[in-house]
Amino acid sequence: MEVSKNHDFGTRAIHAGQRPDPTTGAIMTPIYQTSTYVQQSPGKIIGEYDYSRAANPTRAALEANLADLEGGRYGLCFASGVAATGVVLHLLSSGDKVLLGDDVYGGTNRLFHRVFAQLGIETVLVDMTDLDAVKSAMDERVKLVWLETPTNPTLKIADIEAISEITKANEVILAVDNTFATPYLQNPLALGADIVCHSTTKYIGGHSDSIGGALITNDPGLHERLKFIQLSEGAVPGIMECFLLLRSTKTLHVRMQRHCENAEKIAAHLDAHPKVDKVIYPGLESHPQHELAKKQMSGFGGMITIYIKGGLEESQLMLEKTRFFACAESLGGVESLIEHPAIMTHASVPADQRAKLGISDNLVRLSVGIEGVEDLIADLDQALG
Ligand SMILES: *Cc1c(COP(=O)(O)O)cnc(C)c1O
Numbered sequence: 527m528e529v530s531k532n533h534d535f536g537t538r539a540i541h542a543g544q545r546p547d548p549t550t551g552a553i554m555t556p557i558y559q560t561s562t563y564v565q566q567s568p569g570k571i572i573g574e575y576d577y578s579r580a581a582n583p584t585r586a587a588l589e590a591n592l593a594d595l596e597g598g599r600y601g602l603c604f605a606s607g608v609a610a611t612g613v614v615l616h617l618l619s620s621g622d623k624v625l626l627g628d629d630v631y632g633g634t635n636r637l638f639h640r641v642f643a644q645l646g647i648e649t650v651l652v653d654m655t656d657l658d659a660v661k662s663a664m665d666e667r668v669k670l671v672w673l674e675t676p677t678n679p680t681l682k683i684a685d686i687e688a689i690s691e692i693t694k695a696n697e698v699i700l701a702v703d704n705t706f707a708t709p710y711l712q713n714p715l716a717l718g719a720d721i722v723c724h725s726t727t728k729y730i731g732g733h734s735d736s737i738g739g740a741l742i743t744n745d746p747g748l749h750e751r752l753k754f755i756q757l758s759e760g761a762v763p764g765i766m767e768c769f770l771l772l773r774s775t776k777t778l779h780v781r782m783q784r785h786c787e788n789a790e791k792i793a794a795h796l797d798a799h800p801k802v803d804k805v806i807y808p809g810l811e812s813h814p815q816h817e818l819a820k821k822q823m824s825g826f827g828g829m830i831t832i833y834i835k836g837g838l839e840e841s842q843l844m845l846e847k848t849r850f851f852a853c854a855e856s857l858g859g860v861e862s863l864i865e866h867p868a869i870m871t872h873a874s875v876p877a878d879q880r881a882k883l884g885i886s887d888n889l890v891r892l893s894v895g896i897e898g899v900e901d902l903i904a905d906l907d908q909a910l911g
Pocket residue numbers: 606607608609631633634674678703705706724725726727728737738739
C-alpha cells in the first residue's frame with residue numbers, strides 16, 4: 527500500500543517505504559544479509575544494487591521509512607548517531623565556523639571540539655534559546671548551525687522556525703538533532719531546518735538493543751553530498767540493525783504516546799513532591815519555553831529533569847534505591863532509566879560549563895518508559911524516601 531503525506535503518522539510508520547518482498551510476498555522487509563550482488567555481465571546489475579556499503583534493500587526500506595516520518599524526501603542511515611553527525615561536519619572545509627548549541631549531547635560536543643577542530647573547523651557555543659545571541663554570532667565564516675531541542679539534560683527549547691529565518695538570511699545550513707522529540711512530536715524540516723539528525727539508538731529504536739543514526743533532508747543537492755560522504759567514509763549500519771529499526775518504527779507512535787502520557791503524570795506528581803526542589807518538563811507551565819513547546823511540538827516527550835532537595839549524597843541514594851528506573855546512561859527505551867548527569871553522561875563537560883548550564887549535583891534525569899505509570903510513581907516515591 528502506497529502512503530502519502532495525508533495519511534496518519536501511524537499509517538506511515540507502518541507502511542512508508544515498505545512493500546511485500548517481490549520474490550516471496552513476505553510482508554516484512556527481509557534481512558538482505560549480503561555484501562554483494564551478482565551481475566549479469568560486467569557492469570550490468572540485475573536490480574538496483576551492486577555493493578552493500580553503497581546500498582542494501584533492507585537499509586533502503588528503513589531510509590525511506592524514516593525520511594517519510596520526518597516529512598523529508600531523502601533518508602540516510604549510519605552506524606551511530608555520532609557517525610551521522612560527522613558526515614554533516616564533512617560538508618565543511620578548513621576555516622569554516624559552526625554555531626553549536628551550548629548544551630548539545632556530550633559526544634557531539636567532543637566531535638566538534640576535539641576531532642573537527644583539528645581539521646580547522648572552529649566551533650562557537652551559543653545559547654540557542656537566545657535569538658539575539660544567534661544573530662550576533664553570525665559572520666561570513668559561519669557555514670552551519672547545529673542545535674538540539676529539547677536539550678539534554680535541561681530540556682531547553684529552541685525556536686527552530688525563528689532560527690531557520692536567521693540561517694536562511696545568511697545562507698547557512700541549519701541542522702537539528704531531533705533525537706529527544708522524534709518525528710512523532712516535532713518535524714524540523716517543516717519548520718525550516720535543512721537537515722534532521724537522529725540517534726536512532728534512543729526513541730526510534732526504542733528497545734535499548736541497537737546503536738544507529740540517521741540524516742534526513744528535502745534538498746536533493748545536499749542529499750547527494752551527504753550520500754557521497756556516506757559511501758566514501760563507510761559508517762553504514764549493519765543489515766540486522768536496519769531490520770531491528772524497521773520493526774521499531776512501526777510502533778513509534780504508540781510508544782511515544784505512552785512515553786508522553788507517563789511523563790506528564792510523573793512530572794506533575796514530582797512537581798508537588800516535598801523532596802523535590804524543581805521539575806523541568808516542557809509540559810509544565812513553569813517551563814520557561816512552555817508556550818514555544820506547545821507551538822512547536824505535538825507533545826512534550828518522555829524526558830524529565832529534576833532537582834532534588836539535598837546534594838550529591840541524596841541524589842546518589844535515590845539512584846541506588848529505584849527498582850524499575852534502572853540506573854544507566856542512554857534514554858528512549860521502553861524501560862525507564864534514571865541517571866546522574868554530573869557523574870555519568872555529562873562528566874566530560876568542564877565543571878564551570880556544567881555550573882553555567884545548571885547541571886548541579888542534585889540534578890537527576892529520568893527517561894520515562896512505558897511501564898504502568900502507578901508502578902513508576904510508587905518506585906520514585908520509595909526512592910525519594
Ligand atoms: C545519544 C545521542 C547522540 C549520539 O548518538 P549515538 O547513537 O550514541 O552515537 C546524539 N544526539 C543525542 C541528542 C543523543 O541523545
